Amino acid sequence: MCVFVGCVEAGLTGAVLAERAGVGQPTVSKVENGRMVPSLDVLGRLCDGLGRFLRII
Numbered sequence: 001m002c003v004f005v006g007c008v009e010a011g012l013t014g015a016v017l018a019e020r021a022g023v024g025q026p027t028v029s030k031v032e033n034g035r036m037v038p039s040l041d042v043l044g045r046l047c048d049g050l051g052r053f054l055r056i057i
Helices: 002-010 014-021 025-032 040-050
Strands: none
Touching: 002 014, 002 040, 014 025, 014 040, 025 040
């Protein structure tokens, strides 16, 4: 859900985010819909694609 909100806030489609993040569009869709828990690598890529920071505390 957070990925979806990030796309909306950034004005991006899932396809554009996938291209920016270097992942497949199906991966973005699965993460958005809660059908996949992304690895830290994929989550970091999605954050980069959204222009957001990933901070693990």
